[in-house]
Amino acid sequence: MTPRKSPxxxxxxxxxxxxxxxxxxxxxAAVFIYGVVALIGGNTLRFGIVMAGLAVYYALVLHAxxxxxIARKRAGRKRLNP
Numbered sequence: 310m311t312p313r314k315s316p317x318x319x320x321x322x323x324x325x326x327x328x329x330x331x332x333x334x335x336x337x338a339a340v341f342i343y344g345v346v347a348l349i350g351g352n353t354l355r356f357g358i359v360m361a362g363l364a365v366y367y368a369l370v371l372h373a374x375x376x377x378x379i380a381r382k383r384a385g386r387k388r389l390n391p
Contacts, residue, residue, distance in 0.1 A: 337363065 344359030 337366075 340359060340363060344356045344363070347359065348356035
């Protein structure tokens with residue numbers, strides 16, 4: 310007998326992951342550009358608020374997955390100097 314897999318939702322397709330990532334990178338870039346344009350226009354308060362918002366978004370949403378992905382990639386590659 311083979312062990313049964315635990316019931317659960319199937320993993321999302323890789324295309325959906327890619328589209329999700331591309332959309333979020335483009336949205337983050339657009340918000341960053343908006344903040345820079347505000348700074349160039351002399352609105353330093355708006356620039357500060359936008360950059361603070363991006364920093365909070367990164368800290369709350371992106372930091373943990375980014376660290377996991379970096380660790381996953383480091384574990385998968387061979388060391389040049391053992």
